[in-house]
Amino acid sequence: MDPDVRAPLDTALLRDLLCEPHGPLRRLHVVETSESTNTELAAGVAADPAAWPAPALLVAEHQVAGRGRAGRSWATPARAALTASLLVRPQVPRGRLGWLPLLAGLATVTALRSTLGVQAVAKWPNDVLVLTDEPEIEGWGRLRKIAGILTEVLPDGVVIGVGLNVSQTREELPVPTAVSVAQVGGASIDRTVILTALAEASVSVLGRWTEAGGDVHSSGLAEEVAAVSATVGASVRVELADGTELRGTATGLAADGALLVEDASRTVRTVHTGDVYHLRLN
Template identity: 45%
Template sequence: MTTPGADAVASSRRPLTEASLSSLLPGTLSRLMVVPSSPSTNTRLLSLAAGDPEGWPHLSALVADHQTAGRGRAGREWVTPRGAALTVSFVLRPTHVAREDYGWAPLVVGLATVRALRGLGVGAWLKWPNDVVVEAGAREIPGWGRWRKAVGILCETVPGQEAIVAGIGINVSQSTGELPVPHAASLASLGATGLDRVALMRALAGELRGAVALWDAGAHPRAEVEKVTATLGWDVAVDVPGAAPVAGRAVALTEAGALVVRTVSGDERVVMAGDVRVRRG
């Protein structure tokens, strides 16, 4: 595994600016705001979009060069060193996707993220329902096997609107010592040769635009999402809210994006939400 040099890390951590990302306008994004820091890009963009819907149209984006209080699913915190990650939230306003199908949002966003990373040479996969992982660990970690989390995704609806704020946090240049938990990884710790956050943002925005356009045009995302979902085929235990864990083999996604787990008795359990733990490497 190649370890990026100090110069590559320093270059990656140069501040992101609207000027450096200007090529995304007007073709890929409809609006772009870049701020030096923000507690949570999702929290901030939810407030901005709620207060000014017309000012934040479909495929608007808020990028924070440094996110100081990032949020994950179930209220988890996500914190990175300054300039070490790409932290961005997008406004999605699909006009032909019913609100009851918004549960697909993190999976569609995850699909776009996987494609962007693969295009840059990273062997990324989707871990249901909202993480992007790479199989790269030298040792197995309970609940994760040899998989390492490089990306977190958080999708939230804008109150009173047919709109979604999709937050994506990609670990880019952190060293192993800068990562918060043993199962985390960064592009640098995975040996990626390119740590350019500008190139990563361009790739991500382009893939997201394409994936959401197909979803909005009526193409059901299940088949494409299943192709990149590493969870399928794993022996898992899924911690579900307010109930006993569901253990078995993850075998498919439903039409609604739920995970189907086949238990040892042969029964198929449908899990709408939960934390997946790997039961094998």
Template identity: 45%
Template sequence: MTPQPPGNRDKDAGRWSDLERPPLSETALRRALLRPGALWTSLDVVTSTGSTNTDLAARATKGEVTEGAVLIAEEQSAGRGRLDRRWTAPPRSGLFFSVYLTPRVPMSRWGWLPLLTGVATAAALARSAGVDIALKWPNDMLVTVDGTERKTGGILAERAGDGVVIGIGLNVSLHADELPVPTAGSLALAGARGTDRDPLLRAVLRSLEEWYGTWQDAIGDPAASRLQETYAAGCATLGRSVRAELPGDAELLGEAVAIDGDGRLILATADGVQQPVAAGDIVHLRATGGGYSGQSE
């Protein structure tokens, strides 16, 4: 093929020529992660897609993938978080991927999967990037940038086929002027010792495989697998005054005091009642002269 002069190159090619953000190597990742007896059974890297969760869930529903399928996108145009919030970032600036799991534990314990994924991801990034990741119940990952908590990642779990698709979005190399909102952060802004996505992704998937295996060996018991205590130790929500924005436009104020055996957040309200919250949007609050105000989304 005759090389094109710079002025004649396809405009889209320029989007993928950022040397600071090299592309992931599908071949190298497969070689490192797909091995006999491993959890991960297939791995695909796509240049761009709307949502890896949507794509992998569609494949799972059609029976086209088995447990351990991994789908990674260099760029997502319609990445989704909880409450259908959108997650966007420049190409190759983060890790955007989904995995398909079919837990062999009682379905009543599947609600622990987003929390397990948070624990596994935080542990992996502490080792591989040297960044302390705090977990905001139920599925956000926070870093500290200039003394302020910032959201650097999120987790979304959805039923599909006979199992669950778990999506992870993680800001890795975003600069301050690239952040979608002021409350966002990235591993780079939090002082990560490296932003090469290849070793970071390998570390996260290996940590997830380890935690998932331990949890399954314990038949999904969060206490026996030490998942419950480990999550609580890394949860930035516990010990905070919070506002739980509940389904149906209700809300509940209280202090987050525990994570129970079902993965629910326990709030101690002003009237002395301990109220479990199974689903909802949690806002961390800080004291002000007239009461409380939101500290983070």
């Protein structure tokens, strides 16, 4: 592999583009290695909140013990992915924070489409997928995961972690349902370029949401989230947190961002947490 493919991030350029006075961030910190950027950022905020004025971004060149939803582990080769956590302190009603993973998904999809030409879609609640030419896999079809999102509410703010596969080969990806930007022919695998687009899109989407007091409808974000969703309109199987299973059609999103699923009896159930598998895309 060309060594330039996994060159270090251009931290000086990132600060010039993304930090005040030219950019939207108030702090950008890049570390060589982190077990988990979410964990490290949360600890930093707890130890010294004033050192982390929001919005602030922590980025790791190599994340060695990343965490996904439900405590799942996630790791990548050094400099093969983007692993970053954004600190925000949105002044919105707490009941509206459930939209944050969906808004982060919208921002990630927007960055991938506009900057890389990758036609990504969002899977409820916190995955970003790409349609590939690969053979179908049950529960996935030909969709593959290119990014995951982990949102955690802190006493002083919210941390939104994003892990995006960039240059990994098929052999370097942990599961057959994953894919990287390189594999799907993205216009660039320069992580500095991709991180700039991702940070700008994230701050823009979250800024619109915050300005509207967390109202996704008056801000127009509810429609945009639904438009990029591969889940809304699909036949789904949901493994619920209590061990039971729900099958039906994902008909939309509730006021708090939960998934609405109509079952065989035409009863609409509200899903706040669970593993979703697509049975058929409409």
